[in-house]
Amino acid sequence: MISCGVDEAxxxxxxxxxxxxxxxxxxxxxxxxxxxxxxxxxxxGQRERMYDEISDSVMHWCVVPISAEDIDSKMKTQSLNMIELDLFVEAVSAYGADTVYADCPDVNTERFGRIMESRLDGRKVVAAHKADALYPVVSAASIMAKVTRDRMLDDLRKEFDVDIGSGYPSDAVTAGFIEKWIKDNGCAPKHTRTSWEPVRKMLSARKTTSLDDW
Structure with a gap:
């Protein structure tokens, strides 16, 4: 029996x-x-080591990234949960599995699992909250996703040649980077999710300041 674990970072x-x-x-x-x-x-360091060990040990693995710009575009017509479900289905469809274990972002795990099953030709889906702590195969998926995202952020740091932080709204480094960029350029930097409320507030404040200056 082949199991598949799927998670996001x-x-x-x-x-x-x-x-x-x-x-x-x-x-x-x-x-x-x-x-x-x-x-x-x-x-x-532990994640990097396990990433290599997992990639060398399992039958198959894959990652599916989505850019900030594509998230913003899809958020016009979809919820973040449904965007994530689409990505889960894409990742899980890459290789055959008898049972899929998914870390569920929806408050209703049964609904999320049922929708996934309908998109996967009836393959059994076990959707659970904190599945990355319950099922080793989901833990492994979370590691592959996290290391991949961290490496992509490293590339973005090189692109901007400045510390961009972790990307989270609670990260003062990230907030300061985006706020300064908006102040200096009048728009958010590439790779920013402009549909996120903290960014909308920064853009609105910049627009208000510009009108006051005028």
């Missing part, structure tokens, strides 16, 4: 991509030996 940030990871295996004992757990409970 970067759902909440106002800067940078969201990345979905999927891992497929027929025996999760190898994942237990690696020591996988929820990626948020691991240090960057």
């Amino acid at each position: 970067g759902r909440g940030p106002m800067f940078g991509p969201l990345v979905v990871g999927a891992v497929y295996c027929d025996d999760d004992s190898v994942l237990k030996r690696i020591g996988v757990k929820d990626s948020k409970k691991l240090s960057p």
Whole structure:
């Protein structure tokens, strides 16, 4: 029996991509030996080590990133949960699995699982909150997604040649970077989720300041 775990990294940030990871295996004992757990409970060094071990040990794995710009575009007609579900389905469809374990973003796990099953030709889907702490195959997927997103953020730091922080609204470095960029340029920097409320407030404040100056 082949199991697939699917999870995301970067759902909440106002800067940078969201990345979905999927891992497929027929025996999760190898994942237990690696020591996988929820990626948020691991240090960057531990995640990097496990990323390499997972990629060398499992049957198949993949990641599906979506840019901030594409998130903004899709948010005009879809909820973030449905965007994430679409990405889950794309990742899970890459390789065959008998059962899919998904870290559920929806308050209604049964509904989320039912919709996923309908999109996956009836393959069994187990959708659960905190699935990355319950199922090793989901823990592994969370690690692949998190490391991939962290590497993408490293590329963005090189692109801007400045510290951009973690991308989260609560990160003062990220907030300061975006706010200064908006102040200096009148628009948000590339890779910013302009549909996020904190960014909308920054853009609105910049517009108000410009009108006052005029």
